[in-house]
Amino acid sequence: MKRKVEIAGGGIAGLSAGALFARHGWEVNVHEQGSEIREVGAGIYIKNNSLEVLEKLGVLDRIRGQGTVLERAQIQFADGTVKQERPLRDKSRVHTFARQVLIEGLRDAALEAGVNIVTGSRVTGALPGKGLLTADGGLHEADLVIAADGVHSAVRNSLKMGGGFTELPTIINRYLVEGRAFTSQPKTVEHWSGNRRIGVTPSGPDHTYVYMVAPAWDAKAARFPIDVEDWSRRFPKIADLMPVLHRAEGTQYHYGLVKCPKWSVGNIAILGDAAHGLPPTLGQGAGLTLMNAYALAHLVADADDVAAAVAAWEQRVRFISDRTQAWAVRYDWFTRQWPTSLDFARPLVAWSFGQFKCLNERMRVADRGLAQAGIDMMGEARP
Structure with a gap:
């Protein structure tokens, strides 16, 4: 049996x-x-x-x-310098x-x-x-x-x-964006600016996975949809991504x-x-x-x-x-x-x-x- x-x-x-x-x-x-x-x-x-x-x-x-x-994982700071690569x-x-x-x-x-x-x-x-x-x-x-x-x-x-x-005092936004305009190479990049982070990763042939992380007490970061001007100022090297995320369907929750x-x-x-x-x-x-x-x-x-x-x-x-x-x-x-x-x-x-x-x-x-x-x-x- x-x-x-x-x-x-x-x-x-x-x-x-x-x-x-x-x-x-x-x-x-x-x-x-x-x-x-x-x-x-x-x-x-x-x-x-x-x-x-x-x-x-x-x-x-x-x-x-x-x-x-x-193939690779990088940490980049807001000025574009690579601080870690594996x-x-x-x-x-x-x-x-x-x-x-x-x-x-x-x-x-x-x-x-x-x-x-x-x-x-x-x-x-x-x-x-x-x-x-x-x-x-x-x-x-x-x-x-x-x-x-x-x-x-x-x-x-x-x-x-x-x-x-x-529930932890950290918030995360997650998006699956159409296309690979921001991820032409098979690598994942996590961008750091102070206490905020943005991860940008290819996710299959037709999509890019993006996450945005910030302390819950950061009122501007907690806005959803995102504040394009604020995030662009903090991450100038990937500012072109922000309007895309503002329009995209996403989720926000606490760690x-x-x-x-x-x-x-x-x-x-x-x-x-x-x-x-x-x-x-x-x-x-x-x-x-x-x-x-x-x-x-x-x-x-x-x-x-x-x-x-x-x-x-x-x-x-x-x-x-x-x-x-x-x-x-x-x-x-x-x-x-x-x-x-x-x-x-x-x-x-x-x-x-x-x-x-x-x-x-x-x-x-x-x-x-x-x-x-x-x-x-x-x-x-x-x-």
Whole structure:
């Protein structure tokens, strides 16, 4: 008899976990409260640890032509000087896509693996040892429950374990702009001006992904649509971009942080942003999610004792997410709170992030993937 997993959330976490468990022969139901599988957002960075999982799922081959393989990452200051440059290869490789491209690739992989996606199904909680609860009064019994329902996770909150979501005092605007007029080369550039940043990155053959970040207390930066004159004055080298962004459809929201004391309660596993939501400063939201989904399926799918295997999964892989989350918060603090009176020292700090190997390796621990947790992506787990 097939074992069954009930999954809350039809995003990156839920679909990837669903596809992986289905490939291990499990019966999988994914509950998505929306009327369709759709990702909110603009572009997304897919780093080495994400790419390893997408390659295993066959998703990367499916969507490769709709993305961009980046060759370099730069930090430029407002005067156009390059303060940091990194090659993006080997364990530092990065692809970019529109977020909808990724979610559709995962959806198709899940459906092909036999996953049942139930749209219009709102999850309200879970009962350890029993199953998933939905708003229609249903109890969906399962051998395993996965809470992949985002930063405001109803499943996590129903378990009353403490922790939860905190809004941070940083705002971000995101846009997916038609065309490649501002990104003719396969590189990502983050422009810095005081406590503001603008990232400009090619995202497939026909789009450019742009994000704008500023402290929430910066009233002019918080205007939406943007104040073209103000942003152009702060970033004169890319002033031609500002009218385009003013007209473009975009989103604005605050950075957030999820503190989750435990990722496992009996046969319930908490996955993705529900477990480790973090500022996007290191581009690892999707990376941690895909990596942890792979490890969960790898360590739990064939285990005799599901609850024990879920607890062991958390113990084995959590350190990567915890360290990445801590560095993402530090990076956000540095870019948001660095005193303007010390702007003369900012280039040195930016340079050090890229040049000191020990610092860079600690900050980018997630890029190296699951091998550091003793999990071989070829399929073998070392004790």
